[in-house]
Amino acid sequence: MENHNIVIVALHDKPDAIEDCIKLLNDEWPRSKTARMRSIESSNPNLPISLIMVSNTTTGNSDVIGHAKIARLPFDTGSCMIESVLIHPANRGKGFGKLLMEECEKLAAKLGFSTAVLSTHDKQQFYQKLGYEFCQPVSQYGAGPSPSKPSLSQVKENKIPTKSDKSISHEEKELRTSVTVPQPPPLPKSNNAFRIAKVYMKKSLNQ
Numbered sequence: 671m672e673n674h675n676i677v678i679v680a681l682h683d684k685p686d687a688i689e690d691c692i693k694l695l696n697d698e699w700p701r702s703k704t705a706r707m708r709s710i711e712s713s714n715p716n717l718p719i720s721l722i723m724v725s726n727t728t729t730g731n732s733d734v735i736g737h738a739k740i741a742r743l744p745f746d747t748g749s750c751m752i753e754s755v756l757i758h759p760a761n762r763g764k765g766f767g768k769l770l771m772e773e774c775e776k777l778a779a780k781l782g783f784s785t786a787v788l789s790t791h792d793k794q795q796f797y798q799k800l801g802y803e804f805c806q807p808v809s810q811y812g813a814g815p816s817p818s819k820p821s822l823s824q825v826k827e828n829k830i831p832t833k834s835d836k837s838i839s840h841e842e843k844e845l846r847t848s849v850t851v852p853q854p855p856p857l858p859k860s861n862n863a864f865r866i867a868k869v870y871m872k873k874s875l876n877q
């Protein structure tokens with residue numbers, strides 16, 4: 671067995687590992703190389719940070735065997751999101767996932783976050799072992815629904831939103847409320863009919 675020397679570094683401090691990192695991620699979660707590049711190239715000290723686990727062997731090879739990303743949450747400055755946690759298939763079950771998560775948590779605490787949040791479809795047990803517990807879903811992106819957009823109930827009823835009832839004539843109101851939004855095409859049939867819903871988990875970093 672080769673003697674492994676494992677290091678965990680920020681991807682922006684090791685840009686020569688970007689290609690390997692893209693391959694690691696895309697082998698697990700296929701995505702266009704450009705989209706993946708855009709996502710991981712954003713790694714910077716002010717977040718998001720992509721942490722990579724690199725295995726340097728005595729034979730001089732340097733392999734990227736793990737990745738995890740720490741990102742800010744738009745509505746919660748005290749919490750960060752840990753995403754895209756991945757260990758190369760050949761290196762799973764050796765404690766590397768746990769090690770990488772611990773490094774993420776240490777760095778997140780150092781950056782001032784008191785809670786780490788993540789979402790998962792099927793790795794609840796792995797995260798539970800690391801001390802995570804189930805929590806309410808968090809919003810990861812941008813602002814909430816814009817007031818100018820139709821409400822969910824309006825979309826469900828397929829009605830275009832109207833101006834204030836008083837400001838339009840009865841005929842116009844009838845016309846507007848009877849206009850229906852075209853139906854989107856049906857979703858492609860998936861073999862994965864029972865796709866598991868994702869759950870959110872969190873862990874306090876003040877321990």
Ligand SMILES: CC(C)(COP(=O)(O)OP(=O)(O)OC[C@H]1O[C@@H](n2cnc3c(N)ncnc32)[C@H](O)[C@@H]1OP(=O)(O)O)[C@@H](O)C(=O)NCCC(=O)NCCS
Pocket residue numbers: 698754755756757758761762763764765766767768769789790791792793795796799
């Ligand atoms: C999930 C993943 C990161 C775990 O990495 P790993 O290196 O295999 O995990 P470790 O060896 O560090 O395991 C730490 C502990 O969790 C347990 N564990 C790991 N994966 C587990 C799983 N799928 N279910 C239950 N327990 C698990 C281990 O048995 C170990 O327990 P122990 O401390 O009692 O021995 C890895 O399996 C992976 O990359 N999976 C594919 C990508 C993925 O699904 N990522 C998660 C996205 S939310």
